[in-house]
Amino acid sequence: MDALIVGSGPNGLAAAITIARAGRSVRVVEAKSTIGGGVRSSDSRASPFIHDHCSAIYPLGVGSPFFRSLELERLGLEWIHPEVPLAHPFDDGSAAVLHRSIDETCRGLGEDEAAYRRLMEPLVSHWESLADEILRPMLHLPRHPLLLARFGLLAIQSATRLVRHRFRGPAARALFSGLAAHSFLPLEAVASSAVALLLATLGHAVGWPFPRGGAQRITDALAAHLRQLGGVIETDCPISDLRDLGNSRAVLLDLTAWQLARLAGSGLRDSYRRRLAAFPHGPAVFKIDYALDAPIPWRAEACRRAGTVHLGGTHAEIATAEGSVARGLPAARPFVLLAQQSLFDPTRAPAGKHTAWAYCHIPRGCAIDATEAIEAQIERFAPGFQRCILARQVSAPANLESANANLVDGDISGGGADLWHLIARPTLSFVPYRTPRRGLYMCSSSTPPGAGVHGMCGFHAARAALGRELAGGGN
Template identity: 55%
Template sequence: MSDYDAIIVGSGPNGLAAGITLVRQGWRVLLLEAKATVGGGMRTAELTLPGFRHDICSAIHPLGMGSPFFQSLPLADYGLRWIQPDLPLAHPLDDGTAVTLHRSVEETAANLGIDGSRYRRLFAPLVADWDKIAREFLGPLRLPRHPLAMAKLGLRAVWPTTLLAKTLFRTEPARALFAGLAGHSIMPLEWPLTAAFGLMLGTLAHKVGWPLPQGGSQSIADALAGFFTDLGGEIGLNHEVKSLAALPPARAVLLDVTPRQLLAIAGEELPAGYRRQLQKYRYGAGVFKVDWALSEPIPWRAEACRRAGTVHLGATLDEMALSERMIWRGEVAERPYTLVTQQSLFDDTRAPNGQHTGWAYCHVPHGSTVDMTAAIEAQVERFAPGFRDTILARHTMTTHDFQQYNANYIGGDINGGVQNWRQLFTRPVPRLNPYSTPLPHLFLCSAATPPGGGVHGMCGYHAAQSVLNKFT
């Protein structure tokens, strides 16, 4: 290998974003990936039967559509096509109905009864200010450029989900809808800051939708990689990096890894004090996932669920709060809060003609070995009687399978570390520049840096900007 200006390790959304940012500035960049394909959490494969294409990890992409960095790229020129489901989200209830999240704030409010006006007051200002909020929220902690817009978010974002939902809303459907959104935090809903996840995802649904990429999440990775290489970047596949010494010479090295891998790769080159800080980094709860090849669409009782790209399963706020609370006690719930997506309803490239795919996961304790297949399928059957009869084949992934698939998913934690108030903006350790390390040429660009998990590329973008600020 010849000399490069920068070496990037890892080809997830952040590694690719960092590479694109640097090559756009004329840097010679080599991106190394341990697997045979690029993508990190954006891969798609035939996991069950031939012709059924399943997203291995990420599936629905409000953050991808809403990312200021992705919006700056010509990804459509590289084959990326976004598909908007008829409904971003449906949340079925035990009475056979469902509460729905629409692209329109007004339509959503209209199906919330007496809570409609409260919902409108909560989300309408955030939707109006999202473009200002996004650049602040999806980056490192700093003095806000738009303090009034950030205040509208921040005053509610710091609340625990349970407190905000029970204080603001009077009806169970509205509370359940918000709790389902906030449940993406993978934290107990009684914890401070969990409301921020519900506010962000709800706002994104109204601003940009909850789209899916045609052909699967691999399409995002392929578009990013195609643009990167067209700009002159180089990609090396099947190249696992175990030490800094194994890398070719470069001005800067950017690692799309979490603290545990950083310690393994850099080792004794890092100062002892910094190593001790990295060792204190906390990883969060894991996930258990099931993919299905189906003979027909999931037979939801609530008609709205048949038009939604995403369906949240957990009939009440209290049920979901119990499920998420138990995980952090090392237990699993009989009725786990479950997230379901049904891409083939809107994208006919996902399954053979007339057949369908299903994708679902629930949260489990860190490193759990419990098989949650039966519990997840019971949750779906609860709201879609006859579902089990549609299953042609299934594929499951435990927390260990996720870590084997992607070394960043320690213990099945798909966010690269718990995103609580201690670690959301100070990840991986408290530093003025969270992307830098004590080694002047070494930087982190993973979800273990702000703004954390999700397919948005903003961690990589900000890390690359940090590199450019240092060397240019």
């Protein structure tokens, strides 16, 4: 066997496909009985309500240059684009809205119409070149230096600074702050704008879709493609020691930095292992899946047309909530991310019934039950929500980690994404996928470009292995 991939998350499968496409033999081993890692959903044969276990909304999936090259639609993947990608409601019953169209988005932002256009239009109109620059290791020779510099000068700012300098009204400030909260950083942190700019650009350039039938459809399409290329996938195969990896020419680990540090034993240089073990953890996630008797009764009409809803109110409130989590205290009013796929995908629930997926950030190591706080935020913008609940499935950080060992302490990002750890991910190197042990690579979201379902970590790691261990003929 030319290559062994440990872990069948989107990055593991992307690595395997890249290697198989180059004509090399590849085997994927997965610890769990189902494949997909952060891209799995419940089986409709078990319950007619289909819930996404982890990820749910895929701007990075549909925008990923690697996924696009696979034409997964030919293997049964169907992206559903909700009428409105994102709505952000306020207490007065209004909402800020991210539409696919920049014009429509600007029109809803009143006094910040021109400022939003100035900020976003240059990025959106060059999305493909920008993707080429930012969905890879930060240390590289840019092909579009001016575009990258424009993005970099904005992205390096804290979200709080950017909204105060660019926007005057509460709607644009709150909309941008909700997007920035996806970074898991406090909004005052350097570079907390980066994720917001990326997600807004994607919203306009490619949308925020989800797959018909559940997240598993993405994984199924990736796995089908891999098998067509001759790749093999084995489930129920946990790897607990680097010595169990056999003798393939290259091994690519879809595992976090901390797992590699744990598995390595004496198989890796001590100084490297210590750096992996010290890779910072991000905050944890507390998640709830709902089966609902009716659509969520949002007060703001735009929320009833949106695939994703951000619940956190004003910029100041979101900054307080995320700042509190970063200081180790659960937020009294957490910022909640909510998806309501069944409004647009009838396969997700029985006729007339619905699903919702919601989570908030909580401090690492904090054992609170955030159910009440999450539901208070939903109820605040959708009075009567609680009367719609038929059932809820709560996933605390420990539940997330037991379903996927990569989610160490409920961190869903493969490690902190502050500016330094975006550059040195997991260590400072032009080829950060390579470990000091010849033939051993990392390809998870602990490597660039980091978290999200895009497969780009796996793609770049596989390219690194193909350029070295797998160069020349296959086995």
